[in-house]
Amino acid sequence: MIQVTKTFLPPFDEYIAQLKRAWDRAWITNNGILVTELEDKLKAYLGVKNLLFCSNGTIVLQMALKVLGIEKEVITTPFSYVATANAILWEKCHPVFVDINPTDFCIDVTKIEAAITKNTQAILVTHVFGNPCDTDSIQKIASKYNVKIIYDGAHSFGTVYNNKQLLSYGDISTCSFHATKLFHTVEGGCIITKDDDLYEKLKLMRSFGHVGDQYYSLGINGKNSEFHAAMGLTNLPHLEQIIKNRTQISKRYDLLLSNSNISHPVAIDNTVYNYSYYPVIFPNEKIMLLVKNKLELNNILTRRYFYPSLNNLPYLESYSKCSTSEDIASRILCLPLYDSLTFDEVENICKIILSVIN
Numbered sequence: 001m002i003q004v005t006k007t008f009l010p011p012f013d014e015y016i017a018q019l020k021r022a023w024d025r026a027w028i029t030n031n032g033i034l035v036t037e038l039e040d041k042l043k044a045y046l047g048v049k050n051l052l053f054c055s056n057g058t059i060v061l062q063m064a065l066k067v068l069g070i071e072k073e074v075i076t077t078p079f080s081y082v083a084t085a086n087a088i089l090w091e092k093c094h095p096v097f098v099d100i101n102p103t104d105f106c107i108d109v110t111k112i113e114a115a116i117t118k119n120t121q122a123i124l125v126t127h128v129f130g131n132p133c134d135t136d137s138i139q140k141i142a143s144k145y146n147v148k149i150i151y152d153g154a155h156s157f158g159t160v161y162n163n164k165q166l167l168s169y170g171d172i173s174t175c176s177f178h179a180t181k182l183f184h185t186v187e188g189g190c191i192i193t194k195d196d197d198l199y200e201k202l203k204l205m206r207s208f209g210h211v212g213d214q215y216y217s218l219g220i221n222g223k224n225s226e227f228h229a230a231m232g233l234t235n236l237p238h239l240e241q242i243i244k245n246r247t248q249i250s251k252r253y254d255l256l257l258s259n260s261n262i263s264h265p266v267a268i269d270n271t272v273y274n275y276s277y278y279p280v281i282f283p284n285e286k287i288m289l290l291v292k293n294k295l296e297l298n299n300i301l302t303r304r305y306f307y308p309s310l311n312n313l314p315y316l317e318s319y320s321k322c323s324t325s326e327d328i329a330s331r332i333l334c335l336p337l338y339d340s341l342t343f344d345e346v347e348n349i350c351k352i353i354l355s356v357i358n
């Protein structure tokens with residue numbers, strides 16, 4: 001069976017060696033030395049000043065909205081994982097979906113201004129599959145209308161845009177370190193901001209809003225444990241090799257699928273991609289489903305990611321049309337991509353795909 005992704009697990013002994021540091025101290029959560037060390041290493045890797053390691057990539061979106069005082073309309077993308085829209089709804093804000101562009105599947109920046117009202121307080125958008133949003137245009141719009149920018153960077157770890165880590169953009173950027181993501185801590189995530197004041201507030205918010213007997217503000221439990229930090233510290237040194245392997249596998253796919261009517265998202269200029277996903281677009285939904293089923297018969301799993309387009313979620317108050325997002329969602333598949341996938345397996349996958357579409 002070939003899964004769409006396979007979690008990278010480091011050599012067991014390496015993980016145990018990290019774990020033992022927490023074990024020996026009998027200190028396994030609440031800002032232990034491993035959490036602090038992981039935060040320092042992530043800050044150095046990403047070139048950012050303020051970063052907090054948190055329990056997952058969803059709570060950090062909620063904390064971002066909360067700390068920025070967002071309570072009304074949030075401009076967002078319909079083409080993302082459901083957590084993006086759910087975080088907005090969970091915080092009792094109102095998502096305003098703006099369609100995506102057909103090139104990189106990020107929000108269509110030419111359509112944002114038309115969606116802004118007097119109630120718009122933030123733009124919360126996803127760097128889809130780790131490809132950058134047009135951050136310059138979004139910044140210009142945000143400044144003009146005085147709204148905040150939150151980037152859901154759950155796919156963005158390691159992508160470099162304009163010579164800076166993509167996760168360093170926006171008022172706040174978040175990431176997920178879930179086991180299915182490029183860099184993982186089993187469960188986990190982080191929140192990043194340039195603003196020292198926001199950072200202090202977020203730090204309090206992550207731990208119930210108090211320090212010892214001093215109670216300051218409304219908080220939640222967004223902490224993560226030493227066991228999770230141990231996984232991060234063990235995985236981080238392997239990241240470069242993981243990205244290298246994924247790059248080669250993706251280029252292999254590119255080559256083998258080049259003479260077909262399959263298309264791919266194309267990142268904006270000045271992007272150094274992290275190879276977090278391998279999405280392909282088929283001419284229509286029918287062909288996509290034929291391919292998906294044929295691969296499944298051969299024990300190869302793919303994923304309709306992202307599907308459905310989030311403006312179609314059944315629990316939304318009302319439906320707003322986003323034709324590009326709905327169109328792409330109907331015919332996209334993510335193909336298997338993980339560091340230990342072999343060239344033989346890639347060849348077999350492509351052979352099956354080509355046998356269906358030709």
Ligand SMILES: *Cc1c(COP(=O)(O)O)cnc(C)c1O
Binds near residue numbers: 081
């Ligand atoms: C995975 C993901 C999340 C949620 O992260 P968790 O760590 O699973 O909570 C949020 N947004 C996007 C775009 C994701 O892919």
